[in-house]
Amino acid sequence: MIRLIIRRLVLMVFMLIGLMAIVFFIANIAPGDPARLAAGPDATNEMVEAIRLDRGLDEPLVMRFGYYLANLAQGDLGSSLLTRRPVLDDLARFFPATLELVLVSIGFAVLLGVPLGMLGAVYHNKLPDQTIRIIAISGVALPMFWLGLMLQWYLSLELDLFPLGGRLGIMTPRPETITGLMTVDALLAGDFDIAREALWHMVLPGLALSFPALASIIRVNRAEMLETLDKDYILNARAQGIGSFRIVAAYALKNAILPTLAMIGLRFGWMLGGTVLVEGVFDYPGLGLYATKAAIRSDFDPIVAVTLVLGASFMVVNLLIDLAYAALDPRVRAQI
Amino acid sequence: MSVADNMETVAVTRPDRWREYRRMWATFSRSYSALLGLGLVSAFLILAAIGPWIVPFPEDALGSIHLERKLQPPSATHWFGTDEVGMDIYTRVIIGARTTLWIGLTVTIIAVLIGVPLGLVAGMSDGWLREVIMRVTDVFLSIPGLILAIAIVGALGPGILNAMVALSLVWWPGYVRLVQAKVLSVRNETYVEAAQSIGASPFRIVFLHVLPNCTSPIVVKASMDMGLAILGAASLGFLGLGAQPPYPEWGAMISIGKNYLPDWWWYSLFPGLAIYLTVLGFNLLGDGLRDMLDPKQRS
């Protein structure tokens, strides 16, 4: 088992290098002139050239990729051409924010998806089931950014139930950064009000982000529940008059854990990608917003770093889910 | 079982094929959601085809501006209201179906054209060639497609063509995985092995025995992907990286319309609904097709 994990990790490193190579070369075919951009609008040509030399932008691409990898090995991810800030600092700031948002929306997807799926199965083909199925199918078809806009419009602009955006109210004192996850940091500082406020800020973006995963989770849970309901032993249990719903739910839940996990793994990438769309709508200062801004301005150190981090976290999550699978299901263990 | 027996099951005779089609249609038409999907997709295709002849202000789709009637709410004249330069939103949403169809088709077709041959090659060959193809595929699949697409469009510059290129480049790996897996499962079937043993050329094997077995899942995936590609293109449009004005594209319309929320809500509401219904249609159709063509895959 340990050896298998190590093998997967080694493979991951190679895949990440491949990924970086692809993105690095793509980002560099840009017709834009990053040095001029960094120098500012009124800069003289000499100033632009000085920056070009300073950043090594005059060297051939392959050399630059080599330097990049060498620096990376020392933990240096380069720096933004625009803000001059080291990319590593930016990632440390923005990645936890995005991770927190994605975790919250996975929470939404599971907390809503599992009961809705079961409910659908219990009322098989009746009105609740039909409604839930529409939600499930819509989840994948709704443009996330549009859903976010509409939620913001109704619940925040019109009804004033939720904050417009951001991570915390503007005057709320920030808890000391320990994990970078606002809720966790607030709890560590013992401040429940701030933790709740941070959570409250994540409701709308989290909901918008959770929809595709919610849809998948509803589907698998509904299917598992239907299957469980058909099983002989359930019929027996029912016949013996044991609190029938409790039993059915317990059996179905147990069976649904694995496919639910698999769905989370499958949709995790979607959610990471979705942050690009949702964070902008809600001014949520995370990696997605950071990536879009960098892409629009041809600021390529951040672009490469973001893809690296997102790729790595996607791979890690899928590895973790495979491991969870193996721990829960002996038949899979041999296949990892 | 002899080789001949197996060969016969592959080549079904004509009347049998009709019976098979009827059975499929029966499966399909029993499902309301599949029919709804078919309906939505048909409506979408019809609008894309005849749009320019049924819209009230066809010149508005080409960028004819009327500043004197900007940002008017929905009315009998302007069903979906007007935008910030007085163009009729209803007209632009209908004409936008063409843009959307074009994007969806192009992206899906390019993805199939790249992904399927690579998947066949990877499935049929052994050793380094398969390793290379599958590893490159894995790398592409290791990152959310939208992020990669954004990086590509960011580099190439915004525009509808670049958006399509970017989406096609991130879409093909799914087909490689699908086809390769299918080929592997078919490869060891007796009739393929038999064909190999009687000296059939690899091409012949692929086209006569392997590819027909892959068509159903490819068609199902392609139908689903039409929807997803449309969603992807709209997302790029929303980020300002897709279609350019005065071209009517739904995502780009929402991107501009969002600046006019909440007072001028109709501007972003209707294009969003159009995306939703179209993608929903393709997804439902894909589901229905899967139940019909590939009953074993049903989940």
Added chain:
Amino acid sequence: MKMLSRLPNLLAAGVAAIALNTAPVAFNPANAAELVDNKLYMVIAGRQEVGHLDPAQKYDVAIRMMLQGLYDGLVKYEGNPAEIKPWLADSWSTSDDGLVWTFKLNPSATFHDGSPVDADAVVYSFQRTMEINEGPAWMLDGFVNPDNVKAVDATTVEFTLDRPYAAFLSFLPWWYVVNPAVIEANKGDDFGKSYLLENAAGSGPYKLERFESGSSYAVSRNEDYWKGFPYENDRMGGVIYRLVRESSAQRAALIKGEADLVTGLGPEERTALMDNDDVLVSTLPSLTSFGLKMNTKNGITADVNIRKALAFAYDYESFTQILNGEGKLQTSPFTDAIKGYTPIADMPTRDIAKAKEYLAKTEYPDGGFEVDYVYVEGFELERQMGLSMIDAFRDINVTVKMIPATWPNMVAMGSDVETSPDLLAIFTTPVSTDPDAVAIQYHPASHGKYFGSHFLDDPELVALIEAARNETDWAKREPMYHEIQQKIVDLQPEIFGMMRNRGTTHRKWVKGYADSPIRMEGEIDFYSVHLEP
């Protein structure tokens, strides 16, 4: 209209009913200004991120706004029309040959750490900026050698110019003075560049309190500001600049009272806010001009008659229509606030007959060609201008291809004569009211920069511009600039557009707001603003 806009509430009610059940608290800040320790903090909601806080590095509107609050310069622009006011420098004098400038510093000026702002600090700051050679360094490039900035005594600084430079003083407001002791202590290997990204070392009316990259930036009022404040309001505690990237959210924040002042709203949104009793919407003409630069050396627009034809075909009225009347058409290549401005009689207006006349002199007497229009992706106004252009040029049978480009790509295109497009949409805000700041944009020295994408190189014009900038006597300069304006119109290197009025939108309890046309749109001067709820 009212009916329809309420309709969606019915739908919302259902959603809300579910939401309410789970809602712990609705975070609804009190409908008054934000309070911290019983001090009032003004919240500005803007769209542009503050990249850094170093006066010697690249600047943009958000950076300049923060710098003006945290730092002081020798002089400062204030008022409308913009005037240069003494600031760190009480007074100054110029030698007769215009080469030596001597500044007397205000002896009471102190940095935030209490140490005096002396001549050494001024010299250090100028030399640091020139040494780093980024940001404002270009303004004095070729005119002042770092070694020729000298401290005569503790309160006297002397600049010796290499050659006379009429615009010298007009650039100094953008050169801020940093505290040498703080920089030296955090110098690193890059002259404190890294340190100043998120720290400040100034003497300005505000001190840095919080720098939350990509989210919000807070400054607190420097109660002991050496110059004092122009208002009496001890409750004013500070300013928070918060990023709100969607204009609809900005507007909502203003209406809810979560923001006191918002920048960058579009004309429609501003018009919609005019009915709100708590909000003040006002406009002010600005130095900013919007024009469509044409490539005069390459492509179809290399022919001056084509350029003239396009200029006469353009629908200038659409400019002001799109802006709901909040703009003024240019009557000269110089905007109204520029010194030496004079209206030019034959500025093109929409006149299809005349456009066709010019077209007849070209290879395309009946039109039938296409021009590329490149503009900044996501820039609403430029996009709408493009749409109106499609409509306008149809009348002379010319089609327009709209090409949205990211800013870097657009700058890169405009920097090369081969790739510079037929029409490039450009907003320019000169950093000075001196006419040279505008005239130089039509001089080959500007080729390669985004506002030089016309690649105009007319020997007569070049000679005029150079003569005018080296002349120090305004009586002689003024007629030269009149001639320059006429000459530029004759050459028609761009379709001269309009001066967009600068909009301000804020709660009525914001007092002391003073804009100056020299500042960019949304560049708030924190010094005089305060809250009186």
